Amino acid sequence: MNKSNGEVGVLGAETDRVNRLTRAMITEYGEWGSKISVGEVQQGMYDDILDFLNFRIETAESCLILADNRKTSDALGLNRSLLEHYLLFMLICRGTKFFRLQDLTSLTSGQFKARLAEEQEQLRIRQSEGEVSYLEVRKYRRATRHLMYVFEGLKDREDPGFIVPIHYFHFQEFRPDVMRLDNEDYFQYYKHEPETIAALQGHRDEAKLSYRHYLSYEALLQCLELNELVDAATIARIEAHYTFLGQFLHPTHNAARSLHDRDNYHMGGTSVGIRQPYSEVANLLAALYTCYVVAGLIEEAAGLIENAPTKYISQAGTEDARALTGSVADQFPYFWFLFNDPPLYDRFNYCIHHATDDELTEWGSYANVPKDRVPFDQHIYNHLKSALGGWSNARCGVYSPPVQ
Structure with missing residues (x-):
């Protein structure tokens, strides 16, 4: 398998293109509220859920600011937070x-x-x-x-067809300080009575159960699977992306360094970060994460508003937002996120290492490999490096760079 390298400037231009689409989605999201027409009855749940999303869009904008200032590692770490909120938001919107x-x-x-x-x-x-x-x-x-x-899910007695996902309540009611901190270890204006101490312990136990079974990362995966929002292959992709991004949020040796050009060159001394710049591939990767998560978040909200009973929402006004979010996978198909199809590079790589000659003949081209046959590559950064290159193989043909 032979590689032909692309130019750094081309990747920089592609990063700008990704970020422009993300900013367009954020701008449209800000304008979307004025296009929603409320029905004859005001249902506060929809306002609460959009309020949740407002803060996630703010986080996405922060990711862009970090990326613009070449704080790529921090942008990836903040994308981990955004990804976890996305998993929760799926359940808030569709976890019935x-x-x-x-x-x-x-x-x-x-x-x-x-x-x-x-x-x-x-x-x-x-x-x-x-x-x-x-x-x-x-x-x-x-x-x-x-x-x-x-x-x-929880049904309204007066409207049995209206189901409220239980994660809507668990998220609103959960308080990490109640779960983790014992009041007896901190300042108090007066000593609590035994009955009050017992009641507070009960609240702690409830918070622990809520977090363990509904809000922790493992619980989110189980609840997503329970609601048939993900399958085993999607969970594998979630795990890979979540683990990769977590390196930049939690202490992980050389995680940030590995994203730089000439990352094995140690200059010594002190500096803000290291003197070598982040690679253009790393910058593009951070941009792709933000773009895909923003699209997913807005699509969840759009689906919720579109499916609302007409007495609550008479006009969803999602056409412009849907046009933008729906273009993400089409414009950047080389990045395999959670729900889009395997990119051409992954199909090409699968054919090289696993397809038989008979299968290649049957499929006609590596592009036609059945998508359920293609496994996800857990090595996110190095995989993107390879996917951005050009490759050729005697059996499978030529894979052209997706960014030129």
Whole structure:
């Protein structure tokens, strides 16, 4: 496999192009509110959810400011925060299923299996008789010997068709200080009575359960899967992107250095960062993350408003926003994020290393590799470097650089 290198200036121009689209989406988002027509009834949930998104768009703008000032590592770290909010926002907008747990750790493993089978059979009978109080019962994977009862989202008594995702409430009510800090360790104006201490401990326990089962990163993945918003392959991509971006948020040796030109050259002394510039590939990568996450966030909000009952929202006004967000994957298909198809480079690379001659003949071109056959490459930065180059292979043909 032979490589032909592109020019640095070309990548800089591509980064500017990505950022222009991101800024266009942010501008349109700011104008979108005036295009939404409220129906005959004001539903505060929609205002609350858009308020959540307002702050995420502010974070995205901060990512652009950091990138403009060549603080690429910090831009990537802030994109990790943005990605986590995006996962939560999907559930706030579309997470119509929730669960409750029953702790059966007092049972033996055999007794637990028998109890699970019994509960599943009872549910089957109730469903056949038309008595459905919950959708499913299964083993909870994140704790030993717990049953998980799956329910359809919280319904309005006056409007049963209107379902409010439970993450809407968990996010609003969660307070990290209640979960992590014991009042007895800090200044108090007066000593609490035993009853008050017990009540505060109860609040801490509730906060811990809410975080553990609904708001932690692992819980978000489980809830996304429960609501069929992601599959196993998408979760693998989320894990790879989340882990990569986390290097720039949490202490990780040489994470920022590795993004620089001549990163193995140590000059010594003191400076703000290091003297070598960030590579153009790293700058482009930070821009692509912000662009794709902004598009995803706006699309979630657009879908929520579009699907709102007409008595709440009579006109969604999403046409202009949809035109911009829908163009992201078309304009920058070489970056494989969460929900777009495998890029041409990944199909090309798969063919080189895994496709048989018969398969290549059947497909006609590496571009026609079935997308479910192509695995994601976890090495985000180096993979983008390779995807931006030009390559040739005797069996599979020529892969041309996507940015020229």
